[in-house]
Amino acid sequence: MADAGFDEYVQARLGQWSRVAYLLTGDHHAAEDLLQNALFKLALAWRRISIDAPDAYLRRILYHEHVSRWRRSHHLRSEHVTDRVPERVAGTDLAADAVRRILLRQALEKLTRKQRAVIVLRFFEDLSEPEAAEALGVSVGTVKSQTSRALARLREVAPELHVLVKETREVRA
Template sequence: MLDDDDGFREFVRARLGPLSRVAYLLTGDHHGAEDLLQSALIKLAGRWKRLAAEGYPEAYLRKVLYHEHVSAWRSRARRPEVSILPLADRAAHTDEAADVVRRLVLRQALDKLTRKQRAVLVLRFFEDLSEADTAQALGCSVGTVKSQTSYALGRLRVVAPELAQLMEEKALR
């Protein structure tokens, strides 16, 4: 049982949305994201008192998310089937069809990467972490982050040239 049950619940309520999006971007699957986040929250719950006192519960949780995701490919021989993308908040978007197309194209492109490449791109470009912070979160060297970023972006240029077209269309608006 948690010593600071209310603090943990408050933390989860406040950060669930952003952390769910990160988990989804990492896994590319709604159910996989739920499982990933749930297992990370279980690990956080066991260390909540200490981490809350130190003031680093979110950093710990994010690190667990990234490590769990990257290590999952080692234990699974196949990738799970992809589910339909959840729709974003409709009120915030003016052109829902174009947004859906962009999400699907991005999703399909990310599916063509390895788990580690995908994690590096999510951390660097979605989470906006520095190379050093990304390396720390993944437990690897800065050189590995640089090379994985380069390989991932190069692979996307080859296997998903439609991303460049999407970027051009978005820039024209």
């Protein structure tokens, strides 16, 4: 199936892709399933793709798989118990971090899957409009319109996000 280069790639990028999958699904278990399926498809194609561009290839698989899953079925959300305690970084405010994550997750849940995918690509992965369009297999105009609609929707249904924007600007200053 895959080779050592694939294993090295997965080890180096697993954390980043896990975060992206979580942002798309809003659920750790669904994110693990989504990423596992995407990595399986990548492994099958590993020898055919350019080693210089596995991120773009995996990104496209991941986003298409995410939208396809939603089309096939709507899954129920539930809480999941874990035996792992999150690591604490010195000097971080765990309560404030939790509030930010909850606000962001709730806001993303209020978007359509396509809007969520565009927001994650553009603002979490920091892709340009043409890169996001390529990852999703749509036109740049579609990315622009979906981004505009998503941001308008967020302003409407999640005005509490202004707190996150304000905090981000303060950190940068």
